[in-house]
Amino acid sequence: MACPFFKLAIFVFTANIFYPKIFCQPKLETELCQNATQLKCSCKKFDNSNASTTTLLEVVCSNASLATIPNFLGPLRSLIINNDTFKILPVFDRYYELNRLELMHDNINLISDYAFHNLTQLNYLDLSYNDIVNLNEFSFSGLKNLEVLNLQMNRIFIILHNVFTFELLPSLQILHLDGCKIFQVEAGSFNGMGNLAVLNLTGNKIDEPETLGTSNGQLHSLRHLLLGSNRIRELHESFLKYTPNLEELNLEGNKLSTVSSLNFEPVKKSLRSLNLRGNQINELQPKCFKNLNSLEHLDLSYNQLMVIRRKALPDFEVETSLGFNLIMHDNFLNCSNCDNAWLFENNRVKNAMKFNASICTSPENITFITASSTLFKPCVSDDERMYKVTLAIFILIFLVVLAVIIVFGVLWYRKRNSDRYPRAMNVGLSRNSGWVGEGTASNEGKFSYRELENQNAFSIDDNEDNNNVSADATNNDNDAKL
């Protein structure tokens, strides 16, 4: 069979220089395309900027009513078969040069073990919109160069820990598992997938996500983790333990009622975007997002928060809200609550919140505030309150110290007085005009009597030694009672 002259000429010119041994390739290509057309598939050659390869072949079969994967022979790089009914995906025993394989809407419900074992050149595999239920450790074996795997809209239910691992899929970067009715992802799944950057688990039925990866198999490259529209009620502390470089975490449309700083501790350096929109969060624990220093985007809208405290958030610049985008409309914020006052301190923050929806629901439903800060006129800011408390404490301490100084001063003064005058004179004073005498005269009988009795007791004891000493002791006793 002779090739048309011009094709041959071009082919010989290019291929002969680089690949003399595939001289007969055009014949195979043409034949393949003829066969494809017979099966109502389209066949297309497309250029690759890579100079060393001549042509790449792509076969597209849509609505071709194929009963099974066609058996073309030849240098096929891309095979796309949509809207057919295969049920079972057989083992691919040719197409070893395939780079791209798309099998969407094909009613596939079973992938044969080792089906892709020899497709080592494949880097894009799309199996979305099928009925695939069971996946095991042989399902994706051999796909050493696979970078994108799309399993969107299947019925996988459970992700076993040994299906997506580094050993099987070492090059995988993007994995779509959205809309797969998954309710459980086994702990340690995605073990060691060090190239995985995007994991989409949106729209499943996961209620308690387990730890991703393991201590020996971290997901160093995981940047985007999408878990929106699941049924997550609670996050384990160790959930993100092995995804240290996560930048985007989407948890919108779940059933979280509270979040804690412990949840985000492992990703506090890397996390830039956190979406918690549409959960049931009614309280933010103190310092909840405080340590997330890279955070640029935080969406808390459509929750049940009455209060958002400044200290729950990272230290972004309030004055300019520079580099921080806080979305918090459609909560139950209480505009009478002074803990919310900081939110409306200046227009920049307000703009950053991008709300034109419900801001406060009490005392009234306020949707757009122009002179917002007037709402909080009677509020005292945290700093001001702190300042007042501190001041009060200082004044109190000062007063106590002053009182102590006065008391000791008086005591010292009296002691000095008693030291300065001779003891005999003291005794005389005490005897003649001391308060014992006065007490006797002016106060109740009992009191004076006891004082006198004390005095007598001392006098009796000391009488044997020295009368002066005994009198002095009496005087001291009186001092102490003063």
Ligand SMILES: *[C@@H]1O[C@H](CO)[C@@H](O)[C@H](O)[C@H]1NC(C)=O
């Ligand atoms: C270009 O060709 C080289 C050698 O055949 C190959 O390694 C490389 O992957 C090709 N690049 C593309 C984009 O196909």
Ligand SMILES: *[C@@H]1O[C@H](CO)[C@@H](O)[C@H](O)[C@H]1NC(C)=O
């Ligand atoms: C394939 O068939 C479906 C319905 O069976 C139709 O909606 C779709 O347009 C068809 N696509 C092509 C490319 O013919």
Ligand SMILES: *[C@@H]1O[C@H](CO)[C@@H](O)[C@H](O)[C@H]1NC(C)=O
């Ligand atoms: C084309 O189809 C024929 C008959 O089925 C087959 O023998 C041949 O190998 C096919 N050629 C290619 C390139 O697939």
Ligand SMILES: *[C@@H]1O[C@H](CO)[C@@H](O)[C@H](O)[C@H]1NC(C)=O
């Ligand atoms: C396959 O069929 C679905 C509906 O049955 C249709 O929406 C889709 O466009 C079809 N795809 C192709 C590539 O024909």
Ligand SMILES: *[C@@H]1O[C@H](CO)[C@@H](O)[C@H](O)[C@H]1NC(C)=O
């Ligand atoms: C893969 O290819 C090898 C030869 O390269 C062959 O022996 C083996 O049977 C193939 N495996 C499958 C599952 O097709």
Ligand SMILES: *[C@@H]1O[C@H](CO)[C@@H](O)[C@H](O)[C@H]1NC(C)=O
């Ligand atoms: C994840 O899946 C959802 C649902 O299919 C889709 O809307 C979203 O664009 C996907 N995101 C990424 C980053 O793949």
Ligand SMILES: *[C@@H]1O[C@H](CO)[C@@H](O)[C@H](O)[C@H]1NC(C)=O
């Ligand atoms: C709003 O906050 C004020 C002041 O803290 C409080 O008195 C009031 O009860 C709150 N309103 C609601 C609906 O909780």
Ligand SMILES: *[C@@H]1O[C@H](CO)[C@@H](O)[C@H](O)[C@H]1NC(C)=O
């Ligand atoms: C927000 O809504 C108010 C009235 O509901 C309207 O006047 C204003 O233009 C809106 N602003 C934006 C940015 O859409």
Ligand SMILES: *[C@@H]1O[C@H](CO)[C@@H](O)[C@H](O)[C@H]1NC(C)=O
């Ligand atoms: C507040 O007002 C907005 C617009 O008028 C409305 O969409 C929203 O449902 C209202 N919210 C409440 C809690 O009444």
